[in-house]
Amino acid sequence: MKCTVNGQPQEIDDVWEGESLLYALRERMGLPGSKNACEQGECGSCTVYLDGTPVCACLVAAGQAADRDVVTVEGLGGEEELHPVQQAFLDAGAVQCGFCTPGLLVATHDLLEREPQPSDPEIREALAGNLCRCTGYEKILDAVRQAATTTAQAKAGQE
Amino acid sequence: MEFLRPATWDDALAAKAEHPGALPISGGTDVMVEINFDATRPDYLLDLTRIDELTDWSPDGERLRIGAGVTYTRLIAELADQLPGLAMASRTVGSPQIRNRGTVAGNLGSASPAGDAHPPLLADDAVVEAHSTRGVRHIPITEFYTGVKRNALEPDELIAAVLVPPADGPQQFSKIGTRNAMVISVTAFGLALHPSTNTVGAAFGSAAPTPRRATDAEAFLAAELTESGRWDTRAELDPAVVSRFGALVAEAASPIDDVRGTADYRTHALSVMARRTLVWAWTDYRRNRVRTCA
Numbered sequence: 291m292k293c294t295v296n297g298q299p300q301e302i303d304d305v306w307e308g309e310s311l312l313y314a315l316r317e318r319m320g321l322p323g324s325k326n327a328c329e330q331g332e333c334g335s336c337t338v339y340l341d342g343t344p345v346c347a348c349l350v351a352a353g354q355a356a357d358r359d360v361v362t363v364e365g366l367g368g369e370e371e372l373h374p375v376q377q378a379f380l381d382a383g384a385v386q387c388g389f390c391t392p393g394l395l396v397a398t399h400d401l402l403e404r405e406p407q408p409s410d411p412e413i414r415e416a417l418a419g420n421l422c423r424c425t426g427y428e429k430i431l432d433a434v435r436q437a438a439t440t441t442a443q444a445k446a447g448q449e
Numbered sequence: 450m451e452f453l454r455p456a457t458w459d460d461a462l463a464a465k466a467e468h469p470g471a472l473p474i475s476g477g478t479d480v481m482v483e484i485n486f487d488a489t490r491p492d493y494l495l496d497l498t499r500i501d502e503l504t505d506w507s508p509d510g511e512r513l514r515i516g517a518g519v520t521y522t523r524l525i526a527e528l529a530d531q532l533p534g535l536a537m538a539s540r541t542v543g544s545p546q547i548r549n550r551g552t553v554a555g556n557l558g559s560a561s562p563a564g565d566a567h568p569p570l571l572a573d574d575a576v577v578e579a580h581s582t583r584g585v586r587h588i589p590i591t592e593f594y595t596g597v598k599r600n601a602l603e604p605d606e607l608i609a610a611v612l613v614p615p616a617d618g619p620q621q622f623s624k625i626g627t628r629n630a631m632v633i634s635v636t637a638f639g640l641a642l643h644p645s646t647n648t649v650g651a652a653f654g655s656a657a658p659t660p661r662r663a664t665d666a667e668a669f670l671a672a673e674l675t676e677s678g679r680w681d682t683r684a685e686l687d688p689a690v691v692s693r694f695g696a697l698v699a700e701a702a703s704p705i706d707d708v709r710g711t712a713d714y715r716t717h718a719l720s721v722m723a724r725r726t727l728v729w730a731w732t733d734y735r736r737n738r739v740r741t742c743a
Binding site for chain 1: 450452454474476477478480481482484485486494496498543544545546547549550629630631
């Protein structure tokens with residue numbers, strides 16, 4: 291199966307096309323960032339971009355991702371530097387056990403791309419598909435607000 | 450299990466004709482869960498996400514033709530004005546990630562009594578457009594649901610589109626669940642007032658083996674509104690009529706006790722949702738916020 295993952299062309303053998311994209315990412319491509327929790331689209335821990343749209347990787351058949359463009363949490367930041375959304379989650383203490391974090395990072399990244407200054411209801415709606423069982427939601431909301439602020443400041447600095 | 454990846458609709462229909470047991474997959478909301486949990490191992494999985502023509506919607510005579518690949522996210526963004534009831538129901542489907550891939554056609558294919566799109570489709574007299582290599586079949590939505598997770602599709606047919614008339618009056622949708630997102634309905638109710646024909650559409654999910662219309666409630670309310678002249682006067686509703694409507698909706702249900710709720714609770718909840726949505730819709734109507742098809 292061929293697809294692009296985090297900007298790199300990938301060609302993987304022995305993929306069973308009915309297995310989930312999540313399984314293919316974690317077990318065949320060595321990208322364990324996207325987490326496998328519920329395998330039924332309930333928890334959002336496996337959220338990745340598929341052709342630019344956030345989806346649950348567990349609900350995408352690997353064969354459906356062929357020739358498509360996938361971006362995982364590993365593709366958000368650079369080798370040297372965290373993405374501002376990742377940094378905000380660290381700074382705000384929004385990471386407790388960390389299992390939900392990759393999905394929340396992708397969902398937050400997408401929200402801020404669409405809506406750089408989201409209201410609280412918009413944040414809650416955008417993250418409604420991502421469960422945190424440590425129930426650290428307040429810190430997570432803080433992190434999203436912080437990420438919005440730092441991104442806006444960085445943009446203002448560039449201009 | 451073999452993965453079939455047709456590039457065109459004709460190829461998809463040919464594949465379905467050759468392998469009638471092939472399981473179509475688009476957003477994967479239901480299909481991938483079954484596969485992930487080993488609940489199903491179809492011989493063939495038929496991926497419909499490469500077929501561009503399925504992702505369009507357009508006016509088609511007096512109806513809107515929504516291609517089988519149109520996601521809930523797009524339906525909400527692009528069709529909320531013309532199909533407010535279906536858009537409201539779509540907003541309650543799963544989560545943003547699920548709505549980004551899930552489709553109304555997928556709801557129809559699964560035909561779960563809990564599918565959120567079913568009540569508004571029933572209330573708005575939708576038609577399912579099924580294709581096969583033998584031709585095209587238009588299935589009225591009232592004839593589409595044949596049992597728990599069973600529908601009227603022939604083994605060689607695929608859903609090409611669903612045809613829905615644009616709203617000619619207020620529409621409402623209400624759903625009960627344990628939280629506001631990521632929830633299968635305990636029960637759900639859809640209402641459509643049709644002032645252009647002086648009729649009412651009322652339907653529910655998760656309270657019978659199939660999604661179902663409350664035909665006695667529809668007929669009762671339509672007759673009341675016509676006989677009292679309220680379609681024209683838009684006068685306030687008689688509370689007794691609202692109550693009776695709720696009771697008739699509840700009477701149409703034949704729910705079961707299960708993990709999500711008891712039959713008694715579902716019946717009661719339906720009567721409450723029917724009353725509430727009627728009051729909301731009638732308030733819209735009185736304010737003259739009638740959405741007409743442009």
